[in-house]
Amino acid sequence: MVSTFQPTTASAAVEGLPQLFEAAAAAGVEAVVLFDLSGREPGQWTLVIKDDMCRVLPGRTIEPTVTMTMDSDLWLAIARGEKSGRDAFMNGEYQVSGDLAFMMRFGKIFPVR
Numbered sequence: 001m002v003s004t005f006q007p008t009t010a011s012a013a014v015e016g017l018p019q020l021f022e023a024a025a026a027a028g029v030e031a032v033v034l035f036d037l038s039g040r041e042p043g044q045w046t047l048v049i050k051d052d053m054c055r056v057l058p059g060r061t062i063e064p065t066v067t068m069t070m071d072s073d074l075w076l077a078i079a080r081g082e083k084s085g086r087d088a089f090m091n092g093e094y095q096v097s098g099d100l101a102f103m104m105r106f107g108k109i110f111p112v113r
């Protein structure tokens with residue numbers, strides 16, 4: 001299923017995550033996710049989830065509880081719902097370090113619509 005969230009760049013896909021944020025699914029969650037993207041659109045963004053709020057900051061601003069390292073084109077495909085993030089992770093297409101239990105909830109907190 002292709003998402004109605006259709007960012008055209010990897011940075012827009014990270015910066016748009018607050019639009020997808022499901023506060024109820026994030027109840028009690030405090031996490032800092034560092035997106036470390038390489039490839040055509042390299043960059044780093046910090047995603048902060050705390051007190052049922054979500055915000056994105058440019059760069060690595062806070063020590064992350066989770067770091068996601070991947071190619072920017074892969075992130076864009078996942079964000080657009082064109083590729084399963086879980087399948088891509090299981091296939092070794094990107095790396096996650098830190099709190100893997102939080103990552104199991106990521107898809108529920110940020111459902112691709």
